[in-house]
């Protein structure tokens with residue numbers, strides 16, 4: 001019903017695109033962990049998001065837009081396939097609900113059909129810039145079975161995993177030590193106890209010298225592995241890829257938003273004479289928070305606010321490129337978040353590092369309204385009337401059939417959408 005409603009909104013308001021022989025273009029923005037309370041047009045009068053607000057002013061604000069699961073990987077899988085993530089195996093009982101690290105063999109199954117695949121088949125040029133987080137390999141480091149280029153994208157630039165806390169410059173901020181702050185100390189102490197015990201056992205003749213060395217080596221491996229893995233998380237997981245090549249390892253976050261913006265603008269410029277779909281998937285405003293020097297301290301809301309405002313700046317740059325290229329009138333623009341703000345993200349100095357969900361209860365990873373309802377706007381000049389507000393429930397899965405209908409392509413008929 002939601003999808004019909006959304007298509008209804010778009011189709012009942014003008015139908016100009018049918019008259020034009022040119023197929024519409026698509027620019028889809030996905031913000032990471034942005035909450036309902038973090039955006040100007042959703043009622044925040046102290047955060048500065050003029051570019052997101054301008055999409056709402058020129059188009060529609062969806063005030064009840066929901067996602068089917070309040071976490072990155074399943075929410076993104078639903079978005080890109082138009083299917084509940086449980087259908088693609090991206091969500092299930094008793095399973096980890098996201099791809100935890102790059103070496104995981106999990107990911108969006110290759111036989112799922114993404115909107116990029118459908119559009120590519122009808123002649124669109126498709127690009128993804130930014131975060132993917134739906135797997136990389138199945139069997140070995142060469143197969144790239146879950147890679148965006150295997151899921152319908154012609155161009156890819158970004159992080160195949162996600163921006164982890166460990167990707168930041170501050171080595172003390174780790175997803176692992178956030179849960180077990182004294183991990184290294186506990187492991188070191190355990191190692192000392194094991195050594196003392198082994199020495200004592202050897203002295204009283206309970207074990208021989210060779211047994212002592214063997215047990216010592218085994219314990220060392222057991223206790224050192226978590227430390228090595230934690231220290232290596234950044235190098236192993238925070239990589240930047242361009243198509244199939246690793247171009248930076250570990251990624252330098254500081255100017256990453258600038259580079260996402262530049263790559264997106266470049267994609268638009270090189271695609272201006274054909275029909276295209278550009279999916280811009282920001283690393284912001286997930287932790288590790290990072291800002292380029294121009295944006296440090298500009299907001300009224302600390303580090304988190306600076307991150308929101310730099311992301312909004314990027315949206316503005318990409319939209320003005322569309323305008324400069326004369327493509328704005330024929331482009332469907334959509335901006336959403338993969339889940340609500342992450343309430344538990346607090347810096348070591350007590351500063352909030354996660355988003356705000358306004359009046360809604362709960363946040364990311366929780367099935368309350370604050371986790372499931374996401375700030376969403378869209379525009380399509382001449383088709384969606386300015387300053388429209390849709391209060392009826394809509395979903396990020398509605399975008400799939402909407403895009404396919406607008407591109408005059410056909411929905412996959414061998415599966416439930």
Ligand SMILES: *[C@@H]1O[C@H](CO)[C@@H](O)[C@H](O)[C@H]1NC(C)=O
Nearest residue numbers: 037038044047301305355356
């Ligand atoms: C506006 O957003 C900032 C940053 O997320 C937050 O600290 C503040 O509480 C929000 N204000 C309102 C009125 O929601």
Ligand SMILES: *[C@@H]1O[C@H](CO)[C@@H](O)[C@H](O)[C@H]1NC(C)=O
Nearest residue numbers: 088109110111112113414415
């Ligand atoms: C994809 O393949 C899996 C494993 O063979 C199968 O269970 C699933 O139904 C397939 N999905 C689609 C959409 O064909």
Ligand SMILES: *[C@@H]1O[C@H](CO)[C@@H](O)[C@H](O)[C@H]1NC(C)=O
Nearest residue numbers: 252253254255256258259262
């Ligand atoms: C981003 O920063 C890195 C390291 O400081 C630098 O080498 C690179 O040229 C910068 N990229 C851009 C586009 O500014």
Ligand SMILES: *[C@@H]1O[C@H](CO)[C@@H](O)[C@H](O)[C@H]1NC(C)=O
Nearest residue numbers: 017018020021023407408409
């Ligand atoms: C849509 O596709 C059908 C065939 O699949 C074609 O007949 C029709 O002209 C197309 N319409 C537009 C607006 O491209």
